[in-house]
Amino acid sequence: xxxxxxxxxxxxxxxxxxxxxxxxxDASELEDFRRHLAGCxxxxxxxxxLRSVVELLPMTAPQLxxxxxxxxxxxAEVRAARREGAPGxxxxxxxxxxxxxxxxxxxxxxxxxxxxxxxxxxxAFLPGSGxxxxxIARVAYPSASAVVRLQSGHAELIVRRMPAAPxxxxxxxxxxxxxxxxxxxxxxFGVTSAGAAAxxxxxxxxxxxxxxxxxxxxxxxxxxxxxxVIIARLA
Amino acid sequence: xxxxRDGQARAFEIVFDRHAxxxxxxxxxxxxxxxxxxxxxxxxxxxxxRSGARYDRTRGSVRSWVLGVVHNRAIDALRxxxxxxxRDVPDEGIAERLPAAELTDAEAARREESRAVRGALSAxxxxxxxxxxxxxxGGFTHSQIAQxxxxxxxxVKGRMRLGLTKLRLSLGDPSRVAT
Numbered sequence: 001x002x003x004x005x006x007x008x009x010x011x012x013x014x015x016x017x018x019x020x021x022x023x024x025x026d027a028s029e030l031e032d033f034r035r036h037l038a039g040c041x042x043x044x045x046x047x048x049x050l051r052s053v054v055e056l057l058p059m060t061a062p063q064l065x066x067x068x069x070x071x072x073x074x075x076a077e078v079r080a081a082r083r084e085g086a087p088g089x090x091x092x093x094x095x096x097x098x099x100x101x102x103x104x105x106x107x108x109x110x111x112x113x114x115x116x117x118x119x120x121x122x123x124a125f126l127p128g129s130g131x132x133x134x135x136i137a138r139v140a141y142p143s144a145s146a147v148v149r150l151q152s153g154h155a156e157l158i159v160r161r162m163p164a165a166p167x168x169x170x171x172x173x174x175x176x177x178x179x180x181x182x183x184x185x186x187x188x189f190g191v192t193s194a195g196a197a198a199x200x201x202x203x204x205x206x207x208x209x210x211x212x213x214x215x216x217x218x219x220x221x222x223x224x225x226x227x228x229v230i231i232a233r234l235a
Numbered sequence: 236x237x238x239x240r241d242g243q244a245r246a247f248e249i250v251f252d253r254h255a256x257x258x259x260x261x262x263x264x265x266x267x268x269x270x271x272x273x274x275x276x277x278x279x280x281x282x283x284x285r286s287g288a289r290y291d292r293t294r295g296s297v298r299s300w301v302l303g304v305v306h307n308r309a310i311d312a313l314r315x316x317x318x319x320x321x322r323d324v325p326d327e328g329i330a331e332r333l334p335a336a337e338l339t340d341a342e343a344a345r346r347e348e349s350r351a352v353r354g355a356l357s358a359x360x361x362x363x364x365x366x367x368x369x370x371x372x373g374g375f376t377h378s379q380i381a382q383x384x385x386x387x388x389x390x391v392k393g394r395m396r397l398g399l400t401k402l403r404l405s406l407g408d409p410s411r412v413a414t
Contacts, residue, residue: 015389018396019377022370026378050396053403055299057371058257058306060353063346066255070273074255077396078247081284184311188282199285200284218300219307220282222314 014043021050027223041200123156137211137232144195148211148232157187157211159230162195169215173201173226176210181223209235247284254301255280256345261302265309265372275312279305310374355405363398366391 019025025033037200039042058065137157144162148155155171165171171189174182183203191197201211213230214221255276262272262279283304356364369380377395381388 015392015396016400018368018394019392021399022367022395023375024370024375024380024395026376049388049403050391053295053399053406054371056352056402056406057356058261058302058365059266059345060347060356061257061260061349061372063256063342063343063349064257064260064263066276070259070276071251071255074251074277075248075279077281078284085345153352186278186282188287189285219304221307222311232296 013040014046017043017046017050021047021054037060042186090174105226110131133190135232137230140227146213146230148201148234150205150234153205155205155211156199157197157199157200157213157230157232159191159197160195161168162191163199164191164195170218170220171213171229172220172224173199174212174214174228174233175201175203175205175208177207177211182210182212184220184222186220204206205234209233250283250297250301251280252300256342257298258301258305260349261305262309265306265374266312271312272309274283278312279308282308291298306371313374333345352406355402358405359401361399362399363394366394367398370395 013036016025016029020033022031033043037047046218096205122129133146133150135150137148139146139162141163146157146159146162148157153154153170162171171191173185173187175185176182185202187199187202189197189199202235211230212228212233214224214226214228216225249264258279259272259276262275266275281299290387336372338399356367359367365384366377366380367384370377375383377388377391380386381391407411
């Protein structure tokens with residue numbers, strides 16, 4: 001337990017452990033408990049033990065057969081995607097040669113704000129691509145680059161030399177509209193060993209001012225829990 | 236899983252066939268509607284494929300990882316669809332409505348495991364089982380549960396912790412059960 005942690009003073013620092021592993025703590029409590037866990041080995045042990053029980057809860061559901069139509073749909077989509085390129089790998093651009101990407105990204109998420117001068121909203125109309133345009137994004141990692149390609153109301157995020165998300169994490173794409181909190185998308189992705197990925201950005205792009213990427217726990221999150229590592233300003 | 240990571244569709248198909256059953260069962264239990272459950276499972280598996288299948292074996296079994304993704308997707312879907320009434324379906328009879336076409340050895344083992352874990356959950360005092368189910372399958376926060384039940388938040392948290400601890404004791408070492 002860390003010095004000054006009020007949980008210990010109340011005598012039972014693990015009272016939130018059950019709610020924590022069930023994923024039902026409120027946001028502020030969640031942050032508090034995470035901070036507490038970082039310094040309390042007793043609670044970490046309890047959480048690990050209770051988490052192994054929670055992982056069995058899905059098996060309390062009556063076990064059903066998978067509808068055949070569902071299997072067909074999923075596997076058909078995977079085969080179709082496979083024809084275009086392996087998961088997590090950058091698909092070959094339909095736009096021809098790669099456009100030059102911004103390299104001047106910064107060494108940490110917090111540094112993104114300081115990089116405002118670098119490639120904010122740079123919009124490049126690509127030669128021979130009709131109305132397609134690409135927005136060069138700010139990236140938190142010095143060697144990485146990212147671009148959002150827009151065409152016909154569809155967006156694709158292409159990253160290069162991006163470090164892998166930390167163990168147990170995955171990158172999640174968010175859509176931000178004005179001052180509203182970022183909305184989650186179903187786009188979760190990892191990168192190849194070369195740090196490349198091409199990710200379809202799902203959802204309605206109407207009113208979207210920024211496309212963001214944050215590292216989140218596997219399975220994604222409903223709200224960002226970390227600072228963005230990619231910010232692409234569309235408007 | 237390494238083959239899935241390399242983008243081999245056949246490897247993904249094997250992972251799907253091994254884990255889609257529990258995944259669909261979980262999604263159906265949470266959503267209570269077949270269409271929504273199928274949507275959740277489809278989204279979950281396709282996201283796993285698109286993500287490059289970043290599975291870390293040190294963090295648990297493949298099944299736990301897949302079901303974790305399905306669980307998160309189902310909660311997301313529930314919040315979008317506000318289908319709380321529709322999924323208030325009793326457990327009994329669901330399996331009969333969507334029966335397995337053929338009961339393979341693996342399916343039989345899965346159902347046996349399910350019965351064992353469900354039995355342990357059923358043996359909990361009702362108030363402990365209730366808060367665990369509302370949190371895990373309903374996607375409610377502890378504050379919402381406290382409000383629904385008219386029970387202090389601290390009591391709800393305590394029931395969750397105590398119920399999970401009892402489950403752990405009754406199941407022995409869960410890591411030996413989950414595969």
